[in-house]
Amino acid sequence: xxxxxxxxxxxxxxxxxxxxxxxxxxxxxxxxxxxxxxxxxxxxxxxxxxxxxxxxxxxxxxxxxxxxxxxxxxxxxxxxxxxxxxxxxxxxxxxxxxxxxxxxxxxxxxxxxxxxxxxxxxxxxxxxxxxxxxxxxxxxxxxxxxxxxxxxxxxxxxxxxxxxxxxxxxxxxxxxxxxxxxxxxxxxxxxxxxxxxxxxxxxxxxxxxxxxxxxxxxxxxxxxxxxxxxxxxxxxxxxxxxxxxxxxxxxxxxxxxxxxxxxxxxxxxxxxxxxxxxxxxxxxxxxxxxxxxxxxxxxxxxxxxxxxxxxxxxxxxxxxxxxxxxxxxxxxxxxxxxxxxxxxxxxxxxxxxxxxxxxxxxxxxxxxxxxxxxxxxxxxxxxxxxxxxxxxxxxxxxxxxxxxxxxxxxxxxxxxxxxxxx
Amino acid sequence: xxxxxxxxxxxxxxxxxxxxxxxxxxxxxxxxxxxxxxxxxxxxxxxxxxxxxxxxxxxxxxxxxxxxxxxxxxxxxxxxxxxxxxxxxxxxxxxxxxxxxxxxxxxxxxxxxxxxxxxxxxxxxxxxxxxxxxxxxxxxxxxxxxxxxxxxxxxxxxxxxxxxxxxxxxxxxxxxxxxxxxxxxxxxxxxxxxxxxxxxxxxxxxxxxxxxxxxxxxxxxxxxxxxxxxxxxxxxxxxxxxxxxxxxxxxxxxxxxxxxxxxxxxxxxxxxxxxxxxxxxxxxxxxxxxxxxxxxxxxxxxxxxxxxxxxxxxxxxxxxxxxxxxxxxxxxxxxxxxxxxxxxxxxxxxxxxxxxxxxxxxxxxxxxxxxxxxxxxxxxxxxxxxxxxxxxxxxxxxxxxxxxxxxxxxxxxxxxxxxxxxxxxxxxxxxxxxxxxxxxxxxxxxxxxxxxxxxxxxxxxxxxxxxxxxxxxxxxxxxxxx
Ligand SMILES: Cc1cc2nc3c(=O)[nH]c(=O)nc-3n(C[C@H](O)[C@H](O)[C@H](O)COP(=O)(O)OP(=O)(O)OC[C@H]3O[C@@H](n4cnc5c(N)ncnc54)[C@H](O)[C@@H]3O)c2cc1C
Numbered sequence: 001x002x003x004x005x006x007x008x009x010x011x012x013x014x015x016x017x018x019x020x021x022x023x024x025x026x027x028x029x030x031x032x033x034x035x036x037x038x039x040x041x042x043x044x045x046x047x048x049x050x051x052x053x054x055x056x057x058x059x060x061x062x063x064x065x066x067x068x069x070x071x072x073x074x075x076x077x078x079x080x081x082x083x084x085x086x087x088x089x090x091x092x093x094x095x096x097x098x099x100x101x102x103x104x105x106x107x108x109x110x111x112x113x114x115x116x117x118x119x120x121x122x123x124x125x126x127x128x129x130x131x132x133x134x135x136x137x138x139x140x141x142x143x144x145x146x147x148x149x150x151x152x153x154x155x156x157x158x159x160x161x162x163x164x165x166x167x168x169x170x171x172x173x174x175x176x177x178x179x180x181x182x183x184x185x186x187x188x189x190x191x192x193x194x195x196x197x198x199x200x201x202x203x204x205x206x207x208x209x210x211x212x213x214x215x216x217x218x219x220x221x222x223x224x225x226x227x228x229x230x231x232x233x234x235x236x237x238x239x240x241x242x243x244x245x246x247x248x249x250x251x252x253x254x255x256x257x258x259x260x261x262x263x264x265x266x267x268x269x270x271x272x273x274x275x276x277x278x279x280x281x282x283x284x285x286x287x288x289x290x291x292x293x294x295x296x297x298x299x300x301x302x303x304x305x306x307x308x309x310x311x312x313x314x315x316x317x318x319x320x321x322x323x324x325x326x327x328x329x330x331x332x333x334x335x336x337x338x339x340x341x342x343x344x345x346x347x348x349x350x351x352x353x354x355x356x357x358x359x360x361x362x363x364x365x366x367x368x369x370x371x372x373x374x375x376x377x378x379x380x381x382x383x384x385x386x387x388x389x390x391x392x393x394x395x396x397x398x399x400x401x402x403x404x405x406x407x408x409x410x411x412x413x414x415x416x417x418x419x420x421x422x
Numbered sequence: 423x424x425x426x427x428x429x430x431x432x433x434x435x436x437x438x439x440x441x442x443x444x445x446x447x448x449x450x451x452x453x454x455x456x457x458x459x460x461x462x463x464x465x466x467x468x469x470x471x472x473x474x475x476x477x478x479x480x481x482x483x484x485x486x487x488x489x490x491x492x493x494x495x496x497x498x499x500x501x502x503x504x505x506x507x508x509x510x511x512x513x514x515x516x517x518x519x520x521x522x523x524x525x526x527x528x529x530x531x532x533x534x535x536x537x538x539x540x541x542x543x544x545x546x547x548x549x550x551x552x553x554x555x556x557x558x559x560x561x562x563x564x565x566x567x568x569x570x571x572x573x574x575x576x577x578x579x580x581x582x583x584x585x586x587x588x589x590x591x592x593x594x595x596x597x598x599x600x601x602x603x604x605x606x607x608x609x610x611x612x613x614x615x616x617x618x619x620x621x622x623x624x625x626x627x628x629x630x631x632x633x634x635x636x637x638x639x640x641x642x643x644x645x646x647x648x649x650x651x652x653x654x655x656x657x658x659x660x661x662x663x664x665x666x667x668x669x670x671x672x673x674x675x676x677x678x679x680x681x682x683x684x685x686x687x688x689x690x691x692x693x694x695x696x697x698x699x700x701x702x703x704x705x706x707x708x709x710x711x712x713x714x715x716x717x718x719x720x721x722x723x724x725x726x727x728x729x730x731x732x733x734x735x736x737x738x739x740x741x742x743x744x745x746x747x748x749x750x751x752x753x754x755x756x757x758x759x760x761x762x763x764x765x766x767x768x769x770x771x772x773x774x775x776x777x778x779x780x781x782x783x784x785x786x787x788x789x790x791x792x793x794x795x796x797x798x799x800x801x802x803x804x805x806x807x808x809x810x811x812x813x814x815x816x817x818x819x820x821x822x823x824x825x826x827x828x829x830x831x832x833x834x835x836x837x838x839x840x841x842x843x844x845x846x847x848x849x850x851x852x853x854x855x856x857x858x859x860x861x862x863x864x865x866x867x868x869x870x871x872x873x874x875x876x877x878x879x880x881x882x883x884x885x886x887x888x889x890x891x892x893x894x895x896x897x898x899x900x901x902x903x904x
Contacts, residue, residue: 082658082766083795105664127606140614141583148857156857157850162762164580164794165831166569166618167838167849168876169858173582173614182610194664217524223638225702246664249705297605299525330525331605372604394609396598403610403864407857419608 004031004038009067015047015055017381018064027072029089029147029155029186036184037153039066040412047414048180050091050122053114056290056378057126058179058389062416068184070121076100077187078161084192085144085161090121090185101192109136109193113287121185127177131228131242131283134328136193139176145189146172148182151408155186163191181414181422182407196227196244200254201276205267207237209304215239216300216327218260224253230283231332234311234323237304240271240279286322290378291338294360298372300330306370307332310363317359330372334363338378353382360387368392390419397422423463423506427484431466431508434476439467439514450509453494453501454556455841462489462503467511471589471597471627474510478625478870479595481508487873490621492533492564495556497758498839500568500620504873510625512563518542519628527586527603528633532563532626539631548633551578554835555743563626569618571835573669573742574699576793578634580835582617587630590616590623593866603630615861620837621872623865637701640668641711642735644727645718649693650674650788652722654768656696657792659717661765665710667793668699671742674772676752676787677800681741684748689741692724696792697742745789746800753785753802755811759818760836761825765795774824775799782817784810796834797825823848838876846878
């Protein structure tokens with residue numbers, strides 16, 4: 001029998017300040033199952049850690065007895081270029097997967113920040129995404145199969161290796177956004193997309209909320225098909241619209257948007273490759289900041305106004321909150337950089353704790369009033385202590401608890417982390 | 423069913439909408455898979471979520487199984503009654519409640535026909551993307567339950583990618599909203615589990631659909647080939663070129679002949695044909711259509727045709743969409759199979775199908791979603807010839823096993839239902855199935871909804887819970903007039 005690598009937990013293994021007793025580093029699916037079985041037998045609560053980029057999402061687990069790191073589950077099991085699918089172990093960093101696919105002219109249409117650290121399993125568990133969500137959706141739309149390890153160590157598979165498949169319940173999609181609380185995601189199977197031949201980005205700047213919504217709606221009405229629509233800053237907004245596809249068709253879309261924007265009198269610039277990369281860097285820096293990170297959502301028509309209001313509220317309590325969002329989807333992130341390593345206390349959220357917590361609560365009200373939401377993804381301790389990370393409990397909370405009880409009857413997997421304290 | 427109980431159901435939905443007399447029940451004895459039949463105890467046709475909830479509460483109290491039903495076009499026996507059950511038909515709930523086109527969604531009742539949604543939105547230049555060939559009749563609720571696909575799902579995805587929210591009546595009679603029009607609702611993605619659950623987790627009464635703006639342009643090409651090998655190669659080459667077509671449909675000689683007979687299209691007698699749609703902006707569609715045409719020629723196409731106008735384009739699609747039914751013109755009886763193979767294996771798989779058919783001494787027509795490898799072999803037979811129906815069933819089963827061997831699936835869009843429960847064990851392990859069963863029991867611990875469908879009950883493993891060849895007469899309640 002193989003033995004899964006195991007050691008004592010250290011300070012560096014801490015999850016939101018909780019140091020685990022044991023750390024497991026499985027290198028096969030069987031070893032992952034062995035690790036989970038050991039935790040079950042020893043009554044250790046488990047937090048699964050991939051790249052560790054999104055451990056702050058939601059509540060702090062009520063106990064972290066063990067951490068299972070997926071980093072050694074690092075094989076691309078299969079890439080079938082002609083079928084445009086890949087079977088990947090959970091611990092493979094997104095960048096490593098993309099590097100395998102690119103020579104075949106393919107990609108996973110997913111572009112979250114931290115692609116070097118974020119693992120594919122973690123991206124599914126945390127529902128990670130970036131600008132390409134505009135066109136390709138989330139991992140929910142890309143995932144076609146998964147192997148998971150249940151809380152009792154049983155290995156179960158759902159979905160398959162073909163894009164079209166309706167046999168059995170959709171266990172893979174159920175894992176999207178589950179934050180390790182329904183099972184350990186051991187392997188994932190994705191549908192892939194062709195790498196575009198060409199890409200063009202148009203930057204509109206100085207948009208007020210009405211102008212932003214007019215532009216976003218105009219894209220739809222004009223039947224343009226951007227791959228990414230990214231709003232940066234919240235007062236006023238910059239809007240970067242990226243078209244991808246075949247050369248001449250992409251250029252035509254670019255020119256149509258630019259012409260429409262100029263007719264409206266908006267400041268508009270067609271970016272060269274360096275300019276587009278610059279926007280991407282700015283986006284990533286905002287998304288990656290983790291002194292405070294709030295994910296907000298509302299219907300696209302409500303979104304720009306709510307974001308502008310929220311920006312003012314947060315700006316009164318935090319130093320220079322950044323905003324990066326996807327206005328055609330109605331999802332975005334407010335962030336504030338955290339203290340840099342070695343720079344004790346300084347540079348972080350400057351607000352007095354109570355003031356910060358109030359601003360976050362007030363921001364949540366702005367979105368919830370519109371039927372939207374705010375989820376805390378990272379926050380200073382004082383804010384975390386005062387604000388529920390999830391907000392209003394989901395309408396189907398009882399059903400979610402019922403599911404959790406079936407799949408994890410002893411409550412071993414990240415207890416307390418998910419919405420409604422699940 | 424006990425008349426007292428029937429009366430209580432009638433009190434909820436009104437006597438006119440509560441059917442318990444055998445002649446009225448016959449329609450509900452099967453779905454599109456007419457070879458499997460069973461007599462329900464009662465059929466109720468509620469008009470609101472509240473009525474559905476009351477029906478469910480009463481059924482639960484009485485310990486009667488519940489089988490949800492839309493238009494009954496399902497092809498896997500999903501809406502096949504369990505003998506003596508209550509069938510809950512959503513046919514009267516067909517209102518389009520709300521459309522918010524700027525934000526890209528619409529809220530509809532579950533009984534609305536798929537195509538009616540797009541018709542309703544057409545004037546505003548919007549549409550609902552998943553387009554099963556049965557879209558004139560099949561309901562959105564049935565689509566959600568089956569995670570239905572359609573020709574254009576190659577580019578746009580399946581029902582699961584286009585459903586944002588669902589109002590569901592659970593087994594205890596409570597009503598819950600899963601998801602909604604705003605992105606990323608908190609909590610587990612129960613909506614993902616519900617879509618494709620084939621009526622085993624609850625009854626959906628309202629659905630929030632994603633609504634797309636119509637693409638600026640759609641270009642269609644029809645290409646003919648000497649055999650399925652060249653057509654299959656063309657599919658792979660188009661995909662490999664980086665084009666994401668809206669649809670690639672393939673027809674073999676028999677299917678082309680059937681479509682010709684049904685529509686009068688002047689399609690030639692060839693080994694295989696592809697019908698390809700590309701869409702997007704005018705520039706994108708024009709460019710990709712031209713490229714796809716070149717690729718077809720380069721891969722051995724005999725001829726590439728472009729429809730002269732929208733009317734001819736519609737006619738070509740009508741030919742494709744009517745091919746199933748049209749096969750009835752060239753064979754007295756047929757079985758529709760639904761299996762998936764990796765799309766790079768099309769030529770090999772069709773070769774296998776032909777070999778299996780030869781061995782069985784039967785003909786198979788192929789008309790299918792080639793872009794995603796979703797085969798729909800139509801096994802032709804003559805039910806009047808003793809033993810031929812069984813042979814046809816066995817052949818259809820062998821084709822499914824081949825799909826699994828090639829790394830595919832036992833169903834791409836028609837679902838498992840009652841028909842394919844026996845094949846689930848060939849695709850999934852006991853542990854996989856047990857885990858799916860945990861999900862089911864989280865929703866419906868008493869197995870009130872659609873028992874015996876999708877997941878093999880351990881005690882029934884390897885055998886069908888229904889006799890496979892029950893005729894209506896045999897299924898009739900001995901007490902009633904058959
Ligand atoms: C000619 C023809 C062509 C077809 N083409 C396609 C195709 O291209 N693609 C495709 O995917 N399918 C196709 N189908 C299959 C079928 O039309 C689909 O499965 C469709 O979604 C079924 O819808 P329905 O309303 O008829 O559902 P039904 O057949 O009545 O029911 C199907 C299943 O859904 C459940 N159900 C129905 N309504 C509800 C509800 N409100 N709540 C919970 N569960 C419910 C039932 O219990 C059953 O399990 C075709 C069928 C035919 C006859």
